[in-house]
Amino acid sequence: MAETFHVVPTAAHEALVSAAYRKRGFTADEAAQAAKLATAATRHGIRTHNAIKALHLDDLFGSKTGGCTPAAEIRRLPTRFDACEIWDAQGKLGQAVAWEAIETCIRLADTHGTGTVSVDNAFHYLWGGGYVMEAARRGYIAYTNCTASLAEVVPFQGMFPTLGTNPHSWGFPTTEAVGYPVVIDWATSVVAMGRVQQLAREGKPLPPDAAVDKDGRPTTDPAQAKSLVPFGAHKGYGLALINEIVAAMIGGSLPTIRSRQTGGPGEKHGCAFFFHVIHPEAVSGGAFACGRSQAANVKAVLADIRGHGNEGCMLPGQLEAEAAARSDRAGGLLFSTAEVAALNEIATEAGLAPFDIATLPTA
Numbered sequence: 438m439a440e441t442f443h444v445v446p447t448a449a450h451e452a453l454v455s456a457a458y459r460k461r462g463f464t465a466d467e468a469a470q471a472a473k474l475a476t477a478a479t480r481h482g483i484r485t486h487n488a489i490k491a492l493h494l495d496d497l498f499g500s501k502t503g504g505c506t507p508a509a510e511i512r513r514l515p516t517r518f519d520a521c522e523i524w525d526a527q528g529k530l531g532q533a534v535a536w537e538a539i540e541t542c543i544r545l546a547d548t549h550g551t552g553t554v555s556v557d558n559a560f561h562y563l564w565g566g567g568y569v570m571e572a573a574r575r576g577y578i579a580y581t582n583c584t585a586s587l588a589e590v591v592p593f594q595g596m597f598p599t600l601g602t603n604p605h606s607w608g609f610p611t612t613e614a615v616g617y618p619v620v621i622d623w624a625t626s627v628v629a630m631g632r633v634q635q636l637a638r639e640g641k642p643l644p645p646d647a648a649v650d651k652d653g654r655p656t657t658d659p660a661q662a663k664s665l666v667p668f669g670a671h672k673g674y675g676l677a678l679i680n681e682i683v684a685a686m687i688g689g690s691l692p693t694i695r696s697r698q699t700g701g702p703g704e705k706h707g708c709a710f711f712f713h714v715i716h717p718e719a720v721s722g723g724a725f726a727c728g729r730s731q732a733a734n735v736k737a738v739l740a741d742i743r744g745h746g747n748e749g750c751m752l753p754g755q756l757e758a759e760a761a762a763r764s765d766r767a768g769g770l771l772f773s774t775a776e777v778a779a780l781n782e783i784a785t786e787a788g789l790a791p792f793d794i795a796t797l798p799t800a
Contacts, residue, residue, distance in 0.1 A: 443798070451476055454468070457783050485635050494586060509529035511534060520546075529560065569608030579608045584680050590626045613732050645657060683711050689708065771800060
């Protein structure tokens with residue numbers, strides 16, 4: 438049976454999020470970009486990367502501690518490659534940087550077939566799936582990875598956390614084929630730290646073998662979870678390592694000092710982002726079986742994968758599409774009782790009236 442949620446009007450939610458960021462000194466544009474990502478995450482059921490998580494991250498490592506600089510300007514660095522841009526975010530809010538990066542990649546892909554933006558000195562952008570989903574919805578193949586705010590994942594066969602949760606996010610333009618973009622979006626740990634925080638808020642246990650306590654022992658108690666574990670043993674570890682190596686090539690520094698003001702003089706503490714968008718025409722070989730078009734071929738391939746008795750299997754992005762449809766039917770964004778309470782704490786900080794939970798409809 439589906440969980441019952443309180444329905445918060447989207448406009449009220451975005452006004453709250455924008456006010457909270459403005460209260461912290463961010464510009465109107467930065468606040469709007471943060472609200473846009475928070476709405477997209479909540480609408481698609483990504484409760485681990487909603488406004489509550491975003492502002493908590495800012496509390497811990499962002500504008501309140503010097504890790505994120507409100508109103509910072511992106512510095513575009515010189516490059517000899519027409520389809521690539523390299524940015525120094527100078528500590529700018531990650532969501533604002535990421536939305537601009539995906540738009541820039543789309544513009545470059547329209548001209549060159551592909552577009553790449555690499556970002557140094559960034560603050561975390563939260564839900565990578567939201568950015569690639571936007572590009573996929575508009576007809577492009579998109580990919581992003583980033584380094585997480587903290588090193589909190591123990592490497593395979595290791596004992597000390599030296600990796601971030603380091604997500605990978607792919608989006609594919611498959612709306613014509615299946616009704617929604619296929620979005621393959623995952624942290625490289627068994628669960629994201631946002632899930633740990635969510636489950637702690639809801640009073641629920643972690644899945645087995647997802648986290649370890651301060652002594653390195655497996656725990657299902659989110660309050661005792663000190664470090665996370667890679668999914669799939671060496672496979673998740675390898676994927677997390679990709680992000681750290683790409684970040685190192687961009688300019689990111691030591692994972693174990695990221696977002697922590699430690700290390701010697703000249704060290705760096707920000708995240709690094711990588712964005713890549715491909716125009717579908719740029720990868721088309723043209724000779725599709727039985728004279729199919731590219732779009733028809735994608736539809737046929739997905740139908741074959743889900744055929745042969747596999748009709749009940751899910752595609753990545755399906756749950757998010759169903760969550761968005763449920764939210765749209767409800768006429769707003771869906772939050773648990775604990776989440777509404779957290780939103781009301783944000784409202785108090787921002788100087789706004791809290792939501793009266795008794796008056797919110799449920800769905």
